[in-house]
Amino acid sequence: MERLDKIIASQGQHSRSDVKKLIKQGRVTLDGTAVKNGDIKADPQKAVIAIDGRVLGYKKHIYIMLNKPKGVISATQDPTQPTVIDLVPGELRREGLFPAGRLDGDTTGFVLITDDGDFAHRILSPKNHIMKTYIATLQRELTPEDIDRFKKGIELKDGTLCLEAEVTPVSGTVPMAQVKICEGKYHLVKRMFAALGNKVLELRRTKMGELCLDETLGEGQCRELSAQELILIEKK
16 A cells, blocks of 8 residues: 555656645545545555546556667766656656666667666576677678687686677678677677677667567657567566
C-alpha cells in the first residue's frame, strides 16, 4: 500500500504539488469515489485511480528504447552536454530514469533507459552473459587471427583480460565487423580492436540480448518497450 499522491506522481505526468491541487479541486477519484486527501493509502496494482474521469494506467517501472545520436552522453544530467535523458519526451518522463549501460559520446544506437535498477543489474552483469551487439567500422579488415583472439579473450594494452567475445566480418565498401560482448567496460570495443592494432572509426549498438534496435526510430527518437520485448533482452 502506498500514498495516493505518491502513486500518481510516480507516473511522471504530474508533480507532487500538481497532484495536491488536483485532489483539492476534487478531480481525483479512487475506485469511483472522489478523494479529499492524498495521504490515503491504496494498492497501485489493484486500485482504479482516475483524474478527470480518465483512468491512470499505473506502471511500476518503465523501459524505453532510444536510438542515440552522436554528441549525446549516456548520463542522467550534465551541465554542458545533452544527455540521453534529455531526449525522453514528457509523456515518458518520470523520476529515477537512467541509462542501463553507457555508450560513448560518439557511439550511436540502442540505449535502454529505465527506472528499474534490478532489471538493469541483471542485463548488465557479465555473469548473466546478456550479449550486446555492435557494428564497427574499422581502419583495416579483420583477419582470422583477430577472430581467434576475440574468441580466446583479448588482453588490453593495460593488461586487463576481456571475456570471450564474438566478432565476424560484415561485407561492405569499407572494413566492418559485428561484435558481441557481455561486458561493459569503458570504451571496451574500441580498446579491444586497439589491442589488435586496429582502430574503430564508427560504432553503433544494434542489439541487446535478442532485441534489435527498432530501425523506424530516427536518431534521437525513443519509444516504450513491451513486456514481450523485455523478455527478448534477457533471452540468451
